[in-house]
Amino acid sequence: MREVKTIVTTAGRPDDLSLALAAFACEQLDAPLEPRKKRSVRKISQELHANVIVAGKNRFEYYAFGAEEPFFFHPNSAAFRLKRVARGEVEPFLEAAQLEKGNSVLDCTLGLAADAMLAAYTVGEVGQVVGLEANPNVAFIVEQGMKSYDTTELPLTACMRHIEVVQAEAVSYLKTLPDNTFDVVYMDPMFEEIIEEANNFEALRIAGEHVTLTDEWVREAYRVARKRVVLKAHFRSEWFAKYHFQQLTRMTAKFHYGVLVVDGSKY
Template sequence: MCGIKTIVTTVGRPNQHSFELAEKACKALELPFIERKKKSLQKIAEEHHANLIVAGKLSYEYLPFESEEPFFFHPSSAAFRLKRIARGEHEPFLDVAKLQKGDTFLDCTLGLGSDSIVAAYAVGDIGLVIGCEGNPNVAFIVREGLRSYDRAQLPLLSCMDHIQVVSSLAIDYLKQQQDNAFDVVYMDPMFEETIEESKNFSPLRVAGLQNSLTDEWVEEAKRVAKKRVVLKAHFRSPLFDQYHFKRDIRYNAKFHYGVIEL
């Protein structure tokens, strides 16, 4: 959240690993550490007028100032989508993106990374998946979550290891890339219209940066993409027609995909 500082603290009953995680967050993001001292997270946030990164016993949570729900990493829909893909079932995102083993994929709107996880599975070990996240706190939480999430019962999620998280606005990152740098460039401006059923994204709607698609963003994406640019948006979105995406209509689905072939 712009204009509001961020501090690091721990859960109420931290162990040694909690303090190690807190130190790691402080170093990575150059943030101060505040001892918990039995205070509630809300009290600490109010006293310091700050967002909080909370180091737990195994992982992190991010509590934006005045938010009631913390943001934490979980693979969201990626887990069951990967199971369906492994069974040879239909996956609309891959049908449109047409990713092949060894492809390079840029996710301009990483969020929780569910689509990037599916992309990483599709491109395999020899491919490359990079996800941009404009909020450095969210980028840190997702980066660490991708590395440390317990996938003992979900071996398909091992592909998460191959995702690189970049803390940058998408447009800034795109401008730094050469022409045709990625096979596929993907954009999901998920804040364009709220879907009530998507409750698992509520904390991200507070924590994430809400940037709208622009002419410059689309043109840079087309320059950087070698094969195609893919858009995910609400089925009522004007973006498909505005930017000439060929829409993949999915009846009874809240979101549609669009593609620009290059």
């Protein structure tokens, strides 16, 4: 099977900024620059059998090979969820994680970082939030997006800037860590069943890595966590029972959170 490589190109009519951003992406991703030459992104992708990173004037976009729509960073649900938390309303993720100021959080599946932003808000400047993303192109898009996304909304901006993005596969990264490194380890694998209402995640679903929960992943997460391991999955998922998570049911939600409280014993 022919390998799908990654190349970088510019906006349709590149200016100096677009060219500079393209050069930066090439350096960060160790990818070649392909001049646009008035071609569509789809044509470039097909001609070169490649994933395409587009350095536009306002943002980076990632066209995974064969994808119809680009993946780009947007805070998505984080903005209104943070506003609810600021008003004192219950947030299911935070209810499951039970975070406190100064805590440390490892998000094993960063995605668009909405949950990581909520974690960053809760643990504060003295806390730590690290987000893992296995796909290097997705990691690049999200990291650069959180650094440059133009918003005057606080605390959203501060939360985005506080997250450390690490390009790594979750289990491999967990294996490098000592016991009890993070207060909370969070896992949100791609759902086994597609949630129809979540169509805004379709570009991420195509672009991102498709991983499933494994015995090793849960065991390593439990070892690395000091307080608890939190899982997000479809409400019908067998993972909750299989791995002994306490499933926090919500009658109107199609995904639930599950909790493993670390009690000092081996998983």
